[in-house]
Amino acid sequence: MAGLMSACSGQTEPQDNYEGSGFHQQPLGAPNRKVPDSAVGMKSSFAPVVRDTAPAVVNVYAKRITRRQVDPFWQMFGGMQPQNRVEESLGSGVIVRGDGVVVTNNHVVQGGQEFMVVLNDRREFPAKLLLADERTDLAVLQLDTNGEKLATLNLDDGRDLEVGDLVLAIGNPFGVGQTVTNGIISALDRTDVGPGEGAFIQTDAAINPGNSGGALVDMDGDLIGINSFILSRSGSSAGVGFAIPSAMVRRVVDTALGGKSTLVRPWLGAKGDAVTSDIARSMNLARPEGVLVSDIYKGSPADQAGLRTGDVITTVDGQPVNDARAI
Numbered sequence: 001m002a003g004l005m006s007a008c009s010g011q012t013e014p015q016d017n018y019e020g021s022g023f024h025q026q027p028l029g030a031p032n033r034k035v036p037d038s039a040v041g042m043k044s045s046f047a048p049v050v051r052d053t054a055p056a057v058v059n060v061y062a063k064r065i066t067r068r069q070v071d072p073f074w075q076m077f078g079g080m081q082p083q084n085r086v087e088e089s090l091g092s093g094v095i096v097r098g099d100g101v102v103v104t105n106n107h108v109v110q111g112g113q114e115f116m117v118v119l120n121d122r123r124e125f126p127a128k129l130l131l132a133d134e135r136t137d138l139a140v141l142q143l144d145t146n147g148e149k150l151a152t153l154n155l156d157d158g159r160d161l162e163v164g165d166l167v168l169a170i171g172n173p174f175g176v177g178q179t180v181t182n183g184i185i186s187a188l189d190r191t192d193v194g195p196g197e198g199a200f201i202q203t204d205a206a207i208n209p210g211n212s213g214g215a216l217v218d219m220d221g222d223l224i225g226i227n228s229f230i231l232s233r234s235g236s237s238a239g240v241g242f243a244i245p246s247a248m249v250r251r252v253v254d255t256a257l258g259g260k261s262t263l264v265r266p267w268l269g270a271k272g273d274a275v276t277s278d279i280a281r282s283m284n285l286a287r288p289e290g291v292l293v294s295d296i297y298k299g300s301p302a303d304q305a306g307l308r309t310g311d312v313i314t315t316v317d318g319q320p321v322n323d324a325r326a327i
Contacts, residue, residue: 028096028097028154028155028250028253046168046180046182049168049217049219049221050168050170050180052221053153053168053170053215053217053221054120054170054178054180055119055120055121055150055151056094056095056096056150056151056152056153056215057092057093057094057095057120057153057170057171057178057214057215058092058093058094058095058102058117058118058119058120059090059091059092059093059117059118059172059178060090060091060092060093060102060104060108060109060115060116060117060127060141060213061088061089061090061115061116061117061118062088062089062090062091062108062109062110062111062112062114062115063088063112063113063114063115063116064088064111064112064113064114065113089108089109089112090108090172090175090210091104091105091107091108091109091171091172091210091211091212091213091214092104092108092170092171092172092210092211092212092213092214092215092227093108093117093141093213093214094153094213094214094215094223094226095150095151095152095153096152096153096155096223096249096253097152097253097257098149098150098151098152099143099145099149099150100125100127100142100143100144100145100150101130101140101141101142101143101253101256101257102117102127102140102141102142102143103138103139103140103141103213103226103249103252103253104138104139104141104212104213104226105137105138105139105212105213105226105228106132106133106134106136106137106138106139107137107212108139108212108213109129109132109139109141110132110134110139112129114126115127115128115129115141117141117143119150120178125143125144125145126143126144127141127142127143127144128141128142128144129141130142130256130257130261131252131255131256131260131261131262131263133252133262133263135197135263136197136198136244136248136252136263137228137229137244138226138244138248138249138252140252140253140256140257153215153217153221153222153223154221154222154223155222155223155246155249155250156218156220156222156223156224156246157245157246157247157250158201158224158225158245158246158247161185161188161201161218161224162185162188163184163185163186163187163188164184164185165184165185165218165219166182166183166184166218166219167182167183167184167185167203167205167216167217167218167219167224168180168181168182168205168215168216168217169181169182169183169203169205169206169207169211169214169215169216169227169241169243170214170215170217171207171210171211171212171213171214171215171227172210172211172214173206173207173208173209173210173211174208174209174210175210176210181205181206181207182205183203183204183205183206183239184203184204184205185201185202185203186202186203186204186239186240187201187202188201188202189319189320189322189326190202190242191322191323191325191326192323192325193231193242197325198244198245198248198325199245199325199326200225200228200242200243200244200245201216201224201225201242201243201244201245202240202241202242203216203241203242203243204239204240204241205241206239206241207227207230207241208230211227211241212227212228212229213226213227213228214226214227215227216243222246223246223249224243224245224246225243225244225245225246225249226243226244226246226249227241227242227243228242228243228244229241229242230242251263266301267300267301268300268301268302268327269296269297269299269300269301269302269303270293270295270296270297270300270302270307271293271294271295271296271324272291272292272293272294272313272324272327273291273292273294273324274291274292274322274323274324275288275289275290275291275292275312275322276288279292283312285312289314289320289322290312290313290314290320290321290322291312291313291321291322291323291324291326291327292310292311292312293307293308293309293310293311293312293313294309295309296308296309313327
């Protein structure tokens, strides 16, 4: 039976200013959108892309102190006393703004009390947690850089991504140090495969424990996703890895920099089921696609928009949907 594993190792629309947030908003970088000089050269070496992107991928250390309990029998006789134990987890992260805004996975920092970020040139910066969202499995950290500007990756929201596109996964697997692996986009809009919500990018680029929170980049050197988890029987990469798309990353970052601690989510107010072959035949549909609306909450946005039971939703904002989670 295949196992679902986070790729984390461990012992256990922006505005200019947000009042009260303590941050001066700077826009996130735009995608590069530059065509490689030589397709043949790009296929023979990924070094130009790695040189541009690797400095913005970091190691994220989360530390927490737990109380180690001992048998009360020994305490009665003045024996062993409860002791504090320091636990650390290690993952990867991506700098998305030059003043030290870092995105990583929520499960990398979950439960952490102190955070340290180490750059690929081994410089270390303390960090504080701005936002941690368990449902998207994303977290945002702010480094204390003392005004120093850091290398960043630009976010590409990925509307023109295609299955078969070349990608690189950059992170710190098993804590061995920054590592780059290559592969392709194996599938887009994967749902019902992981612990988080939304749709994922599937890739065969090797992702292993410690890669959580690292970068999935395209051949333009843009961030298209945050590597999050794998499906594997062995616990190591089996060529089935998943990344959270940059469109979701942008939403979480904008929310954090807006001074908010929780992500506001849209609510449709409708229930639905994926259209199966049987449903498609019964409704005389050309093919089994979309979501069949099975229930509408009275007064909900779906109700106000005129959506009705029995309707079939095939796209949202031009993007195809094939199950309720994708909506």
